Amino acid sequence: MSERLEDIAQAMVADGKGILAADESSGTIKKRFDSIGVTSTEENRRDYREMLFRADEAMKSCISGVILYDETIRQKAVDGTPLADLIKAAGSIPGIKVDAGAKPMAGFPGEKVTEGLDGLRERLQEYHKLGARFAKWRAVIDIAEGTPTWGCIKANAHALARYAALCQENGIVPIVEPEVLMDGPVATHDADRCYQVTEWTLNTVFDELFEQRVLLEGMILKPNMIVAGKNASSQAGAEEVAEKTVRCLKSCVPAAVPGIAFLSGGQSDEEATQHLSLMNELGPLPWKLTFSYGRALQAAALQAWGGKPENVAAAQRAFTHRARMNGLAATGRWTAELEKAA
């Protein structure tokens, strides 16, 4: 495979393919495992992720890349094959989460700034040797009374740009993820407020990317969709979400960016798929629109697996189904009938 940033970025958003976000940090994967009554041991985490990466049909046809956590990129499958090699063998690209998490921001009560720039150059060099060709850094912007503030948006956008520049220096495509939360502690805002905050955030992020000399052709944007908060009294319909998201992105994201791969953020599996498909139906668009889902790709598989080896085939079927539906959505060809037929 070509090592050019532009080529890697294009491969990450190849037609009908998207990204599997399997980079849950230890705390998050524990929560996921708690929900199915499975203890979060290193072996269980390995078994679960190996099950996903060995789902051949899904991986080969629909998954262009997998975002891994530090532990996972170093882990070996039961037969001794490095998990990163399983991903490569399926024709998919291993990626790595490199941020150190969103931490309370000093002087900004209730807001967070993502840390992890110290020593990042050296970590990226090591991850490159371990097979990673793209990375991910997630900034978290919460909407509540009086927040977000300019100080918080600016600090997060600056860190994202510094991270992206370091990635590119080391031959790694940065996924730039500024997530405006739909499921924060309050989350009663409507879709228009989400639009306003997302527009503000994206414009700030692209200003900072320009200032840090980030090559837009060699990056992928991972944004939220324009949706109401999960506790809002009224939720936007699917067409409205698609129309507002595309309008917001068109006004903020330069056409030089090869692709936009959404997070699911707490939407149901089917909503995340339907929204993506509807957006692609609004084309032609200046960039590819695809998925980089965590929960919306894994929830059904996690339930089906339940930590039992005898459920591996059923869990792989559940994952393959979601991957196929999202692969169709990435080209605007998903329908509710196809969902049911399967």
Ligand code: 5MM
């Ligand atoms: C898979 O979850 C990722 C890591 O989260 P933590 O660092 O909090 O453990 C997360 O960044 C994820 O990649 C994105 O939010 C997309 O996942 P969803 O579930 O929102 O589609």
